[in-house]
Amino acid sequence: MLDSRICALHTRRMELHSLGGYRLLEPVPTLSSTTRLFLACPESAPDGAPATNLAKVLMPGEGEGFNMVKAQFAHEANLLRSFSHTGIPSLRAAGTQNGVDFFVMDYIAGVDLGELLGHDRGEPRPLSKELAVYILGQLADALRYVHTFEVPTAEGEEGDGFEDLDVLHRDLCPANVYLSLEGDVVLGDFGSASSKWLAPEFTAAEAGHVAYKAPERVTGSGKATVKSDLFSLAMILWEILRGERCFTAGNELETMDEIVRFDISHSSRRVSGLSSKLSEVLRRNLDRDPERRYPHAYKVLQRLSQSSEAGAAEKSRQELSRLVAEAVAERRSTAPAE
Missing domain, CATH: 1.10.510.10 (Transferase(Phosphotransferase) domain 1)
Structure with a gap:
């Protein structure tokens, strides 16, 4: 399973400003111990632009439990990348940046x-x-x-x-x-x-x-x-x-x-x-x-x-x-x- 101490340490050190061409605006509360959410917008958007996207970030971990979490995270991104339906959020970006696994999807205001x-x-x-x-x-x-x-x-x-x-x-x-x-x-x-x-x-x-x-x-x-x-x-x-x-x-x-x-x-x-x-x-x-x-x-x-x-x-x-x-x-x- 994830070590909460690793997550806490990583959160303090990880100063995320942008991911995959999207500027992170503010964190979104979540009950998940394995991921973090951020409101985001394209880097090309002017300062003060409203959030149009939601970035999901995988917290670090180790062991078999983390391997499952990592696989499920990648699986979710792959599904959203493949789906095309107005009733499902569209994926806009995904990958690994500075050791951080993430994907960015539409934000539903x-x-x-x-x-x-x-x-x-x-x-x-x-x-x-x-x-x-x-x-x-x-x-x-x-x-x-x-x-x-x-x-x-x-x-x-x-x-x-x-x-x-x-x-x-x-x-x-x-x-x-x-x-x-x-x-x-x-x-x-x-x-x-x-x-x-x-x-x-x-x-x-x-x-x-x-x-x-x-x-x-x-x-x-x-x-x-x-x-x-x-x-x-x-x-x-x-x-x-x-x-x-x-x-x-x-x-x-x-x-x-x-x-x-x-x-x-x-x-x-x-x-x-x-x-x-x-x-x-x-x-x-x-x-x-x-x-x-x-x-x-x-x-x-x-x-x-x-x-x-x-x-x-x-x-x-x-x-x-x-x-x-x-x-x-x-x-x-x-x-x-x-």
Whole structure:
């Protein structure tokens, strides 16, 4: 594992000003002990220019644990470099500079979904059904793209010239859903993702926020699959509609026990007032049995588009833009004075 003393020493000595042609503006708080985040902008931008990018820096370490972290870091950069979808941040630069591994991606000015839902304040609130369908529709489309992402086959291999990369996000949660001031919904943080590009020995089985893991991942009875990602997606939908955290246990073991016993058909877990299509999305994809869930994210997208709550996408986008602007203003008003 990483030695925290090495990280602390390196942080004091490492005076980063720019990486890959991007000027670092200020650090961004993160709970990660293995990476650091910085707001950034192109070096060609004038002084005082706003942040347009986010730089992710790998902290130094040693041993087998660090080798896994380093492989996952490079894997995330490779995925972002290859993806091309409006609902996923684009990679702008990556490499090693002065011994520092880094990559730079688009910065989404706004808030994450967890902040909008009040998770950080301990005061969760619901959003409208129409807004929930809009947000989930955008996420489902990004997830459909990720799950079906193909790459060219190696020269000489049989087939149609492309093969599925078998990408799984494995960490779908409100904190990894970014909402822009324009009302865009972006799926981020592929640091826990798996694919054919990442060797099995570097694919941590326990990756992801515990409170959004599917039951089969918690019990170890099944590995991460498309259907476990869909469970996490539906859990986000449940929390948006109910305006509360689903699992609120005080520690991971108790949370895992709650997940294993979770029953969407129980009266205490139901969400009332939904159209039949929207209710089906929740009921099917929050089923404890993965075989009863939808086979792919496109099915989620299809059912959401057929729901009666899906009729006002542009209006919902404008509403989301307004709510994000209010959340940003509130954050600034409560921020401690410098």
